[in-house]
Amino acid sequence: MRCIGSGFVAAVVGAVALSASAPPPPASDSAEQRAARFFESIRRSPPEEWAFLREMPKGGDLHNHLSGAVYAESYLNWAVDAGLCLETRTFVLSPPPCDPKRDQTLLSADLADTSRNVYREAIDAWSMRNWTPSHESGHDHFFDTFGKFGLAGSGKTGAMLAEVAARAARGHVSYLELMITPDNGEAAGAGFAAGWTGDAAATLDVLAPHLVTAAADAVSTLRAAEADKDQRLGCGTTTPDPGCAVTVRWIYQVLRAIPLPSVFAQLALGFRLASDPASLVVGLNMVQPEDSPASMANFGAEMRMIQALRARYPRAHVTLHAGELAPGLVPPEGLSFHVRDSVEIAGAERIGHGVDVMHETDATGLLDEMAARRVLVEICLTSNEVILGVSGRDHPLAMYLRHGVPVALATDDEGVSRGDLPAEFVKAADDQQLGYQDLKAMARASLEFAFLPGASLWRDLRRLLPVPECSGASLGQPTPGAACQAFLDRSEKARLQWDLERQFGAFEKKF
Secondary structure, X not given: OHHHHHHHHHHHHHHHHHHHHOOOOOOXXXXXXXXXXXXXXXXXXXXXXXXXXXXXXXXXXXXEEHHHHOOHHHHHHHHHHHOOEEEOOOOOEEOOOOOHHHOEEEOXXXXXXXXXXXHHHHHHHOOOOOOOOOOOOHHHHHHHHHHHHHHHHOOOHHHHHHHHHHHHHHOOOOEEEEEEOOOOOHHXXXXXXXXXXXXXXXXHHHHHHXXXXXXXXXXXXXXXHHHHHHHHHOOOOOOOOHHHHOXXXXXXXXXXXXXXXXXXXXXXXXXXXXXXXXXXXXXXEEEOOXXXXXXXXXXXXXXXXXXXXXXXXXXXXXXXXEOOOOEOOEOHHHHOOHHHHHHHOOOOOEEEEOOOHHHOOOHHHHHHHHHHHOOEEEEOHHHHHHHHOOOHHHOOHHHHHHOOOXXXXXXXXXXXXXXXXXXXXXXXXXXXXXXXXXXXXXXXXXHHOOOOOOOOOEEEOOOOEXXXXXXXXXXXXXXXOHHHHHHHHHOHHHHHHHHHHHHHHHHHOOO
C-alpha cells in the first residue's frame, strides 16, 4: 500500500508539473472533468493508472461468490490448522488420516520447505495463477479448483467474510453482495425426498416445515459469520479495520446442476429468505457451470420454477447467471436463449455475465428490451477472459453500453482469479477503452441496482437528477438539509448512494 500511495502522490505531482506549462483549464471546469482529464494523461503509465483506479470510489460489487473470493493462501493456512490431508497428485484436500498409498500428505506449516514446493503448487492448483492453456482449458481449471480447496473452508465463513470485506475496503468498495448457500444442504436434501411433479404449490406445502428449519439455520449461520467477522476486524473497537465500514448483504445461491427436486427446494428457500428483511439475504441466484449437461437440460424447467415462485414471493429479488457461455462450449443453438429466458420467463432484474448475448435470437431486440426494462448486467471481465477466453473487442460490453443497458463491474471469484475490483476497473479502462466518467457511471449503477432496501437517491440516474427532497442539496455533503436528511434516514440505499457522491467529491478534489 505504501508503494501504491507514493505512486498516486507522484501521479498527482506529475499532473501539477504538466499543468505548469499547459494552458490553464477553463474556469467552468468541474472537479469531475479535471479528474477525467488527468486520467487520460496517465493512461500510458500503468503504475499511475493503477494507483488512480485503486483510489477511485467504486460503489458495490454485486457479483461475488464468497468461497471463490478467498485467496488460496488462506485456504492453505486453514487446512494446516485443521490437519487436513493433501493429495499431492491432484491437490484435493481430504480429512485425516492420510493414506500414503494415495499420495496423501499431512499438511503442515513448513509447506514451503518441502522438496516439491507443495505450497507453490497448491496455490497454482487452487487458482488461476500460472495457468496456461496447453494443459487444460481455463474453464475446466477454474471450476475444478472449488472441489480441491473446498474442505478447508468448512466452518470458516466468518474468516472468509473478514478477508473479503477488508480487501473491499482497501479497494474503496463500499458495498458487497456475496453469494453463499448457508443452510448446509438442508433444503436440497428435503427437496430430493419430496420429489418434483411440476406442481409448485403442492410441493411447497410438502416442503414448508423443512423450509422453516432451513431458513432458521441459514440465518443463524450468517449471523454467526458476521459476528466472527466483526471480532476478527475489531469492529466496535477504537481501531477497527476499514472493512468494518463495508456494507454486506447476501445472495442465496442455488445449485443449478443438481436434481430438479433439490433445485426447486433451494429456490424456494432462497425466495423465502430474500422476502425476509431480517435475514439480510436480499436476493437469489443460480450457480454452477451453465454449460454442464444438467444445466443445459434443465434450464427451461428451472426458469419456470422461478416464474412460479415469483408469484408466491413478489418481494424477493432475482439475479441470474445467464449467457456465461461462448462458441464451442455448447452447440450453437445452446447460445440462443439463456439471457432472454432469464429476463422474460424468470423475470431476472439483473444478469450475471451475459457474454453470449449477441448469439441470442434477435440479439439487438433483446438488448433494447433489457434497456427498456432496466435489467443491469454484472460485467466480470477477468472471469470471462480466463473461463471463456472472451476479452477485448470480443466482449459484448460495448454493445450493452451502445444500447443503453445498465452495467456494473464485478469480480465473480477474485481469489481464484487472483484479482480484486480495482483490477476490474483497470481491465475496463485498458481492454475496453473506458474513460473515467464511464467507470464512474458504472460505480453509480452498482448501487442504483443493488438489492438494498429503500428508495433510490436518483429520480433519474441517466440524467443525474436526484429525488425532489435532495434536489436543492449539494450531493455528498455531510449536511444535506432537513428534507434530504429525512429522506436518507428512510432509505439505506440512498444513504450509500449519498456517501458514494461524498467519496467522489473528496477523490476529485485531488485534481
